Amino acid sequence: MAGPGIVPALGEEAIFHAGDRIRVLDREPIGHYRVPTYLRGKRGVVEQVIEPAFVDNEEEGFGRNAGSKLHYYRVAIPLTEIWPDYTGGPRDGLYIEVFETWLEKA
Amino acid sequence: MESQEHDHDDHTHPHEEVGRQDKPGYYDMLETAVRELLVEKKLIGADEIRRQIEVLDSRTPALGAKVVARAWTDPEFKARLLADGRAACEEMGITFYDDTLLAVRENTETVHNLVVCTLCSCYPRPVLGLPPDWYKAKPYRARAVIEPRKVLAEFGTIIPDDVEVRVHDSTAMVRFLILPRRPDGTDDYTEEQLAALVTRDTMIGVVPARAPQGSAAQ
């Protein structure tokens, strides 16, 4: 977190924090993506902010090796949220790292 | 000791193919052609491929097993391992030759973790070596995220109803190592003896570690 009098650059600080409720966006890109279809639109909680900021892996797939850095967030999503007919344990969960551009506050 | 290496400034000989009985397959020859062209254009060195093969050969589940055995016997190491898996492995001389991070997830009485890469085959290669074919194939990748308990049962692993199952889908730069539970009846084992109980599949999270008498942690 930036200290007093310090202005962080745009994109430098994480915008979500552990404990935040989030929703994975419904976006349907063609070409290349790293957020599986089964998670689109699902809601969960940020478990951890991954540090440091990393290159957007979807842009990396097209040869970008630097820049475009934002944070990835490890999110926890109940399996009952993903699969309406889930018959395993009620607290069973899916954990995945998602790039900042794929999340919004729920 | 005489060096086995010799210089190939103009062209590479596929030494490993001398004496082969069968003609190399199509993709084998494609690989050779791509590699030789890249070396000729000085984009990569012939030595680099040889060296990387040695790197790959040096990474096996035995490395991960040593990490687990140490975590089982050294609580402070375990704490560091859970906080930063890559740094703790590097402490033990396990270098990471790529930009991946390592998250270690501990199995307990109340939580069982397993790892999958639904989109491809992400796997903690620096510390476990190369993944088995089944990990990269459709059945495991498709089903681990929708019916993990059924998939675990296919490995002979039954998770009680009151234990939470956590499925980690590696899709970005973090790789996962599962820290299996220490089997019962191993209190007087040395670290080496403990490491021998830790197989690759216990660190993927599809089976528990077992003592020779067969007992996992209860």
Added chain:
Amino acid sequence: MSQTEHLVKRLPNDIGGLPADPVVQTDHPLEPWEKRCHALADVLDFHKIINTEEKRCGVEALGAEMVGKLTYYERWIVAFSNILFRKGILTPTELAKKMEEVAARWDEHAGA
């Protein structure tokens, strides 16, 4: 709604949650060329000639039929070829000629 959108929207490797068979615990020791191919991938990534994500994208771009029918490392080496063409590092003609040379070299050796 078109009949074919789903083919465009869903990558052939995006299989999480799809119906599938029981797990068969197969494994095989790598063929020498497969190990060389894996080493090549790592070296290309170190140099950022083809980074790991570009490789994944290249495999996806092979399309469902090749993704379904080629084996793991077969997909990699074909993807590398396509990416190297696109980047202007190799041309298809160069590669075809080199493959002929590799095959001829073997034939010569075998015939000797």
